[in-house]
Amino acid sequence: MEVRFAGNKDLPAIVEIYNQAIEEKNATADITPIELEDRLQWLKDHSPDRYPVWVVEKDGAIAGWCSLSPYRPGRMALRYAAEISYYVHRNFRRQGIASVLTQKAIDACERLDLKTLFAILFEINTGSTRLLEKFGFESWGRMPDIADIDGKEISHVIYGLRVR
Numbered sequence: 001m002e003v004r005f006a007g008n009k010d011l012p013a014i015v016e017i018y019n020q021a022i023e024e025k026n027a028t029a030d031i032t033p034i035e036l037e038d039r040l041q042w043l044k045d046h047s048p049d050r051y052p053v054w055v056v057e058k059d060g061a062i063a064g065w066c067s068l069s070p071y072r073p074g075r076m077a078l079r080y081a082a083e084i085s086y087y088v089h090r091n092f093r094r095q096g097i098a099s100v101l102t103q104k105a106i107d108a109c110e111r112l113d114l115k116t117l118f119a120i121l122f123e124i125n126t127g128s129t130r131l132l133e134k135f136g137f138e139s140w141g142r143m144p145d146i147a148d149i150d151g152k153e154i155s156h157v158i159y160g161l162r163v164r
Contacts, residue, residue: 001097003104006053006065011036011043013062014055017087025149026125027087029156050112051082054104056097064088066101068112080115098128102135109163118160122147129159137161 006014015036021027022034046053046067053067066086071078084105088097109117118140121128137159145153 001063001100002057003054003100004057005048006043006046006055008040008043010055010062010065011039013089014043014053014065015039017062017065017089020090021087024090026122027128029122029147029149031149052108052112054101056092056100058092058095058097061092062089063092063095064097064101066098066105068105068108068114068117071118080113082109082112082114082117084117084119098131099134102131106135106161106163115164116160116162118158120156120158123155123157129157132159132161135161 015034015038018028018030018039019033022030022032025031043053045051046069051068051070053065055065056063064087066084068082068084071081071083084102086098086101105117109115117137119128119132119137123142138161139157140160141158143156143158146156147154
């Protein structure tokens, strides 16, 4: 298993994995599939030296990815906080991929000059809740029934970790 920074060649796999999450309706608030072109600028906005995107390659395939994104870009008082997002290909779940990616993100925080990581996830995504708690993230908030997917209202929860 290799973890590395994502490049343009990884975008098809990143999009495929993200579209799986959209289809499953429990891990993202997007409700329609995205296209490769939708992620080109997103990847350009994520640089290895500030807000990286990592991929895990396993058995010759991209098994999952993780990104750190700025929280409220341009508001300098929030420059030491980043949102962590991670997604794992359905064929590679329950193999420790998300754990490897989360640890990679936590380990990078000092180099990236980040003090706080947080995740915003659906309350029904109990797998992510368990994963985040395993790494010391705590529940920081809940927005009840804020998302609507196919008429089903779902709460958003915020988990955070002070890394330094």
